[in-house]
Amino acid sequence: MDRVKSLEDLKKLREQALEKRKLKTASGEVQIIVGMGTVGIAAGARETLKAILEFIEKENLSGITVRQTGNIGWDSYEPIVQVVIGDQPKVTYGKVTPDVAIRIMKEHVLNGQVVKDFMLEG
Amino acid sequence: MAFYRSHVLVSVDPECVKRGAHQIIDALNDELVAQGLIDEIQVLETSRIGDPVLFGPDIIVYPEGVHYACLSPDDIPYLVEEHFLKGRIVEKFRAQEKKIVDEELGAPKAKEVRVVLRNCGVIDPNNIEDYIAEDGYMALAKVLSDMTPEQVIDEVTRSGLRGRGGAGFLTGRKWQFCRNSQADMKYIVCNADEGDPGAFMNRRVLESDPHSVIEGMIIAAYAIGARQGYIYCRAEYPLAVKTLNIAIKQAREFGFLGENILGTGFSFDLEVRQGAGAFVCGEETALMASIEGRRGEPRPRPPFPAVSGLWGKPTNINNVETYANVPQIILKGADWFASMGTEKSKGTKTFALAGDVKHTGLIEVPLGITLREIVYDVGGGIKDDKGFKAIQTGGPMGGCLPAEFLDLPVDYESLTQAGSIMGSGGMVVMDEETCMVDIARFFMEFTQEESCGKCTPCRIGTRRLLEILTRICEGKGEDGDIERLEELCDQIRTASLCGLGQGAPNPVASTLKYFRHEYEAHIYEKRCPAKVCRALITYEIVPETCTGCTVCARNCPVNAITGERRQPHKIDPDICVRCGICMQVCNFNAIVIN
Secondary structure, eight states: OOOOOSHHHHHHHHHHHHHHHHHHHHTTOEEEEEEOSHHHHHTTHHHHHHHHHHHHHHTTOOSEEEEEEOOOSOGGGOSOEEEEETTSOOEEEOSOOHHHHHHHIIIIIITOOOOGGGEEEO | OOOOSEEEEEEOSHHHHHTTHHHHHHHHHHHHHHTTOTTTEEEEEESOOSOTTTSOSOEEEETTTEEEOSOOGGGHHHHIIIIIISOOOOGGGBOOOOOOOOGGGSSSOTTOOOSTTTTTTTSOTTOHHHHHHTTTTHHHHHHHHHOOHHHHHHHHHHHTOBOTTTTOOBHHHHHHHHHHSOOSOOEEEEEEOOOSTTOOHHHHHHHHOHHHHHHHHHHHHHHHTOOEEEEEEETTOHHHHHHHHHHHHHHHHTTSSEEEETTTTEEEEEEEEEEOSOGGGGSHHHHHHHHTTSOOOOOOSSSOTTTSOGGGSOEEEEEHHHHHHHHHHHHHOHHHHHTSBOSSSBSEEEEEEEESBSSOEEEEEETTOBHHIIIIIISOSBGGGOOEEEEEESGGGSOEEEGGGTTOBOSHHHHHHTTOOOTTSEEEEEETTOOHHHHHHHHHHHHHHHOOSSSHHHHHHHHHHHHHHHHHHTTOOOTTHHHHHHHHHHHHHHHOSSHHHHHTTHHHHHHHHHOHHHHHHHHHSOOOTTSOOGGGOOEEEOTTTOOOOOHHHHHOTTOOEEOOTTSOOEEOTTTOOOOOHHHHHOTTOOEEEO
């Protein structure tokens, strides 16, 4: 990475970062975002993340990025997982144990059916 | 021995009995006789099956293991005909999976306004590009390219931003003091030594949006003329330390830290220093001593850090949240920031909501919101819909405020007037089953433990306070204790060297003021109204409710419970150690505290 040397550089960088985001949503890519702050980890987010990655590997899925974020603040509902499919609005799920994560993968990611029982917002 | 092809288990815990479990059993037996199935199907009683609040009375049918719930006797004929005669499961009576999602759990909590936390739980904290996409480092670029340091300080001052560590000093003015100090070297320090029990606002910002703090610090460094910065983070936050180090590394690679930032000739660098777990190191002078490698003890002020701080050089210390507000103020302007909050307390504040409240977690609300709105609208009310008793704000140096203060607007001055403090933003909600003397003792235990011992009023005073409080909780309180406590509180507050000692008596003083009757009950009647203090309570078995199932006797660690099978049991109060295990294991709620 070259150092940012001026305001113009920074503006370019921002445009590129936003462009990258746009590409993701336009191509219909699925983003799965797991809250991995201290609270999430304490509530079992690592196991949830592992279950999601294993499912993707087992089913041989492509076009899915799994990434991390911090704490959203609803600590009593951790582990929290957010799903973004293409340019659809983000769906946030709470209390996502590994079993629930598999359900979300099967029903929401593969079949486009939101898992209402665990949805916090969407 | 009769052979049954199927067993029906009916829950007869007190809750379900109240809802007519016995009528269900009678209806089942009647209908099974009518259908001629009574020799094939056996009805049995069992304890709690589902959540009675939602389902009771419920039944489980074996061998299928089908769980029916919310039945009324009128449903039984149909159920028996369908399930037992025709062998078809009746879907409409089946217990529904408990829904954890309810109406009030929608979008971000009502009344929340996210400024500091806008990126938390949204961006990837380990990816600087994610932050840049959210206008990250734009404020820094704006400051470096077209603002003088004076203009930056002016903007921050006009916004009305006050220290978010709790003292509430005007940030712009603090920066000005440090700018006015002449020296060859100046330092910027971020206080991330968040030690209040039940408070974790700063941890979340550091873990979820570290660049906002870093950017705020670089802007402060430019305004003050500092070349080196330290983030003092407690070692108990390993993830925050790791995230910060990654973020600092990335900021260096991108040229936001280091020599010649953004090609403007301005240079500044940052390091993380870890605290070793002393609560007092959140006090600025003790914090600086700790960074220098000395023992973390406060020293008298003046000289203030802005004049003589780290290694005797002018130093500016702000809290994590204070710095995290800065980039937004620069980008959106002082007027935007000042439009939120009250006349003297501008902007938003994050609070860690903990204790007996439904939705614990972190919130960010405009200052001036009332405690009632925080507890009931944002927090969803008290757990299990119990009564509200008190709210403790500002960590272990804060006071406990009773229900009459629920409509108090939350800002620096109002809280101080009420006998509590803003602190860094901890809020512990307590329900009616909390003993205020015990709570005061708990916080005293904490401050006593964390007192650094440098000054006598705090070192000895807190110990004496704790001794008296412990005695009261053990039922050995005497006449004159309350007066002694009050006198001690007064002396510790006026004579202690730093904020820890000056604030330590707050929980005691405020509970003495607002919950004096509880102290009196403990001392004069040897009674704990909230039934918490072990020495003042007894566990008893209600003979009418006890079924003689022997579970309590088998689980009692000291064998204090005696009784024949199927006969009411008794607890021997002289042997009983009041551990409460019997109450937890009893399926019939037959054990009460007196």
